[in-house]
Amino acid sequence: MVENICGWIAQAGVSPSGATLKGTQKADWLVIGGGFTGLSAAHTLAELHPQSRIIVVDRQRAAQGASARNSGFVVAYERPAPNELSGQQLNAHYRVASAIGKAASDEVRRRVASLGIECDLSDAGYFFAAHDPAKLADAKLQVQTLREAGASAELLEGEALSQRLGSPFYRAGIWCRSGNGLLQPAKYAKGLLDTLPANVSLYENTDITGLERLSHGGIRARSINGHIEADRVIACVGAFLPRIGLTDNTVFPLELSASLSRPLTDDEYLRLGSAAPWGVLSTRPAGATLRLTPDRRLLIRNTVEYRRRDLAGHALAARRARHLRGLQRRFPWITDEHLQFTWTGHLSATRSGEPRFGKLAEGIYSAAGCNGSGVARGTLWGRLLAEMASGGQSALLTSVLGSAKPGWLPPRPFFDIGASIRLRYEALQARTES
Secondary structure, eight states: OOOBOOHHHHHHOOOOOOBOOOEEEEEEEEEEOOSHHHHHHHHHHHHHOTTSOEEEEOSSOTTSSHHHHSOOEEOSSOOOOGGGSTTSTTHHHHHHHHHHHHHHHHHHHHHHHHHTOOSOOBOSOEEEEESSGGGGTTHHHHHHHHHHHTOEEEEEEHHHHHHHHTOSSOOEEEEEESSOEEOOHHHHHHHHHHTOOTTEEEEOSOOOOEEEEOTTSOEEEEOSSEEEEEEEEEEOOTTOGGGGTOOOSSEEEEEEEEEEEOOOOHHHHHHTTSOOOEEEEESSTTSOEEEEOTTSOEEEEEEEEOOSSOOOHHHHHHHHHHHHHHHHHHOTTOOGGGEEEEEEEEEEEESSSOOEEEEEETTEEEEEOOTTOHHHHHHHHHHHHHHHHTTOOOHHHHHHHHHOOOOOOOOTTHHHHHHHHHHHHHHHHTTTTO
């Protein structure tokens, strides 16, 4: 039986457990969710309000949820869509999004440096690559568009790309740098958790089940064994606002699964041409994400599904088998013996690809809809939410608020049916890239 164990978390180790909430606690600020966004918000609040009491609460272990389970891509520059290319209708929008992305990437680097977090952060960029060159159409114009937005971008094809990745599978790829990077996500999340200031209290394994307005204007967050009364609340729970009693018709969860190999031996590493660590993003939404890590492990994620519950047992074993097939397409000598960890995780997505960000109600703020770019954007959104809730203003905050148009979701079960059909279509389109 395949166990759902995240390899990133296993390598990062665990922090001392936080208490479980019991009785009544009072605070100036309550942050719900202990991932990148929530922890970044808590750090910012502590900097802005050093005399205030701040509480972070997580329904499981903080820094071990979706944030720690992602693929570790620090996204500054997305690959431009056809209508975002230079000279096209949405190119100006793409440049705005890229400026926000670069600011988000810079925010990660600032946090890592200022807090002394060891998380294998690399500035070497990563690749948008395709096995089928037709799935990287207008590659030269994409490179031009990326450069105009501020990225360092280079098109690699054939042998030049094969040597860089240690596999002939990919035939064309754009190497994008100057902000795009890689890190170990669980180490980064753990670093944010372990460096929380003294005026931040942590409660774990505490499920907030509802929020209610108090007579003096404050907010009470209820849990099974107690509650927290706070002046203001920042909710950083991704696609799961209904879990804490808030309505949301803009963000939905996608479940992804990944496998991480054991470290390659010296002989196996030579088969890759002793390649430097790299990351590859598919040019199709349902294609495969791969990494060669600094400790010579191979990571693959090649499933994306509309699900609200974690896979387990035989279902997870089937995804692991798909991961193995994907690795063997690129590295035929890989066997099942190489796979050491397999796990699942959720990301929050929106119809438009833009976030839900801002004020939900008086004293309640939230951000979600990372759409696969949670390391950087989640970190930035946490900071900006804290600044916004504190009355701050900036050009960057205005820009993010201006882009926060996630789009409306049809009610269930209509959305469930539509999402499932769309993901099957995307999987079919990505079959050459999985």
